[in-house]
Amino acid sequence: MDSLSRRILNLQIRKNRVFDMNILKAIKTLIEGRVPLMGEIPDSLLDIVATATSIRGKFSRLSSLERVITTIRHKEPDRPPVMTLLGGAARQITGISFPEYSQDAEKAAEVFMSGFDLIGGDIIILMWDLSVEAADFGQKVIFPENSTPYRDYSDPLIKDVEDYTRLRPVSVSETRRMKEFVKLCEIMVKRAGLRALVSGFTFGPLGVLSMMRGVENLFKDCIHYPEKVIKACEAITETLLEYVQLQCDTGLPAIAIDTLYASWNGLPKHLWEAIEGPFVREMSRLIKRNGLVMGFHNCGHGFYMDSQIKFMEPDVVSFAFLPDDCKTEGELKEKYGDKITLLGYIPTQLLAHGTPKEVMDESVRQVEVFGKDGGFILAPGCEYPPNIPLTNAFAMVKAVERYSR
Numbered sequence: 001m002d003s004l005s006r007r008i009l010n011l012q013i014r015k016n017r018v019f020d021m022n023i024l025k026a027i028k029t030l031i032e033g034r035v036p037l038m039g040e041i042p043d044s045l046l047d048i049v050a051t052a053t054s055i056r057g058k059f060s061r062l063s064s065l066e067r068v069i070t071t072i073r074h075k076e077p078d079r080p081p082v083m084t085l086l087g088g089a090a091r092q093i094t095g096i097s098f099p100e101y102s103q104d105a106e107k108a109a110e111v112f113m114s115g116f117d118l119i120g121g122d123i124i125i126l127m128w129d130l131s132v133e134a135a136d137f138g139q140k141v142i143f144p145e146n147s148t149p150y151r152d153y154s155d156p157l158i159k160d161v162e163d164y165t166r167l168r169p170v171s172v173s174e175t176r177r178m179k180e181f182v183k184l185c186e187i188m189v190k191r192a193g194l195r196a197l198v199s200g201f202t203f204g205p206l207g208v209l210s211m212m213r214g215v216e217n218l219f220k221d222c223i224h225y226p227e228k229v230i231k232a233c234e235a236i237t238e239t240l241l242e243y244v245q246l247q248c249d250t251g252l253p254a255i256a257i258d259t260l261y262a263s264w265n266g267l268p269k270h271l272w273e274a275i276e277g278p279f280v281r282e283m284s285r286l287i288k289r290n291g292l293v294m295g296f297h298n299c300g301h302g303f304y305m306d307s308q309i310k311f312m313e314p315d316v317v318s319f320a321f322l323p324d325d326c327k328t329e330g331e332l333k334e335k336y337g338d339k340i341t342l343l344g345y346i347p348t349q350l351l352a353h354g355t356p357k358e359v360m361d362e363s364v365r366q367v368e369v370f371g372k373d374g375g376f377i378l379a380p381g382c383e384y385p386p387n388i389p390l391t392n393a394f395a396m397v398k399a400v401e402r403y404s405r
Contacts, residue, residue, distance in 0.1 A: 033193040035065060035253040038072070039291030050075040054374075064122035068197050072293065072315060072341050074374045080367050081122035082400045083343065083379040084393045088129075088148060088386040090115030098386075099143040102128055103176075105183035113191050119390060120397045124192060125199040125256060126184055127383060128177075133203050133240065134211030136175035137167065148386055157212040161225045164209075164232040169239045178243050185250040199254035199295070200247035202240055202283070205233040206261045206276045222267055222275055230275055237279040244286050254293035256318065257283055262308055263300025264324065269307055277311040284312035295343070299382040305336060318343040320381025329369045337375050345381040346396060352385045356395035363399035 023045070026036035038046060050073035053066045057078030062070065070077040091101050093114040100107040108128070116124055129149045135141045140152035158164060172178045185200050192198045203211075209232055210218045222229050247255055257280055262272045280296075287294040295316030296308055305323035308314065317340050326332040336342070345366070350359060363378055370376035378400055384393055 030194070034189060034251055035194060035197055037253055037291035038069065038293055039288060046073050047075075049073075050374075053077065063194070064196050065194055067122055068377075071374045071377060074338060074341075076372070076374045079400050079403055080371045081377045082120075082397055083123040083125060083377055084115065084119055084121050084384055084396060085125060085127070085380045085382070086112075086115040086119065086384045086390070086393060087127050089384045089388070089390060089393070090118075091386070092390060093118055097145055098147060098149070099145065102143060102149050103180060105180050105187055108184050109187040109191060112188060115390075115393075116192070116196060119393050120401075121196065123197045123199065123377065123379075124188065125201060126181070126188060127201045127256075128181060128184075130203055130207060130258070131211050132177045132181060133208045133236075133243070135177045136170055136172075137208070137212060137236070137239075139212045146387065151211045153214070156214055156217075158209070158232070161221055161228050164221070164225070164228040167232045167235045169235050172239065172242045172246055182243075182246045182250060185247050185252050189251040197253055197293075199256050199293075200244075200250075200252045201256050201258070201297075202243055202247070204257050204259045204261075204276055204283070205236040205240060205279045206266075206272075207258055208236050208240070209233065210261070219267065222271055226271070226275060233275065233279050237282060240279075240283060241286055244283055245290070248287065248290040248292060252292060254295065254316075255287045256295045256297050256316075257287075257312070258297045259303075259308060259312075260298060260300050262304045263298055264302035265300035269304050269324070272304065273307050273311070277307065280308075281311045284314065288313070295341075305332075309336075309340070314340060316341040316343050316377070318379065318381075319345050320347070321345070329366075333370050333372075337370065338373070341375045341377060342370055343377040343379050346379065348380065348382055348385060351380055351392045352388050354392065356391055359392045359395040360399040363396050364403055367400065367403050 026041050029036040050070045053062055053070045054075035062078045067077040067081045071081050088101055090111045094110055096107050096111055101111050112124055131141045131149050131151050139157040140155050141149050142152055143149045188198050261267050284294050293315045296312055296314050297318040299320035301321045302324035306325055322332055
């Protein structure tokens with residue numbers, strides 16, 4: 001046997017060993033009652049599983065895990081998965097206050113699980129609020145008794161452009177809110193088990209900066225002082241990479257990055273690509289290297305789907321409005337639906353003011369538009385409003401349960 005043939009044979013042997021080890025690891029994870037990491041399972045095997053469950057779904061009910069895997073591999077499950085994005089709204093079930101929910105991992109886990117147990121769904125995304133990361137850099141945050149925490153608008157941490165260059169990375173292990181969120185991830189992985197796919201969450205570096213500078217000032221600074229903003233993004237991203245890795249270490253099967261300002265509500269496309277694009281690329285690559293499903297959430301009007309795909313190569317995209325390069329829902333499905341799993345996009349206004357029948361009708365309509373050939377998860381376009389009744393969350397779940405093949 002010549003040297004080239006020997007190298008090819010050795011390479012194939014190593015690949016087979018890795019394949020076998022990953023299969024054994026996935027089986028062990030299932031036996032332990034946790035969701036295996038899809039990135040560690042060969043695509044060919046995932047497609048075989050998805051095809052088999054798609055066929056079985058024509059005759060019987062699938063588990064949430066089977067349903068989600070089938071959908072992400074772009075096969076049709078028994079019905080589309082649904083995610084309620086309840087978050088703080090589920091406090092109503094337990095009576096836990098917003099300050100407790102937002103700062104205590106045990107209390108937060110009780111809220112998330114009570115929402116899932118009562119209302120149902122297939123996916124739980126652990127999204128607290130958008131001030132978590134900024135608080136640990138030193139931004140003052142206000143914790144109202146009955147509303148979402150928010151930054152102290154009267155006292156921004158970054159008061160002028162020179163403050164960008166003074167920002168330094170922080171160690172997550174020494175923080176309060178990010179460290180507590182990682183603890184929440186650990187608890188939820190154990191409590192949810194195989195009943196639901198649980199996703200972690202982090203704001204992107206520009207989002208974190210906006211919590212410390214204010215949106216209007218940040219946008220002006222991105223135009224006039226981009227190099228200073230980039231310097232601050234470097235320090236923030238160093239911390240966010242540690243934060244992401246710690247979330248990965250908990251056994252989570254997925255993590256989402258919020259990239260709000262990659263949209264018409266944020267920066268011009270070229271400016272977002274120059275400033276935040278390279279940093280979220282680092283974050284998404286880290287998530288994928290750990291074998292997790294990677295997604296981004298963008299609830300902005302005209303979000304830059306093409307740019308974010310270029311930088312992050314996501315598996316799932318959570319959205320509230322059409323992207324800037326699609327004029328219709330059909331165009332979105334045709335252009336991106338065979339590559340990426342679309343997650344959305346029941347309007348917040350409908351959830352807040354619509355009747356359950358209106359929510360159910362819209363849910364069925366979206367399933368009919370986006371659900372063919374899999375690749376669609378029904379969900380609110382953004383977090384379920386925290387202080388409205390949970391009736392319309394029930395309506396979403398009931399709509400997809402009735403919409404069965």
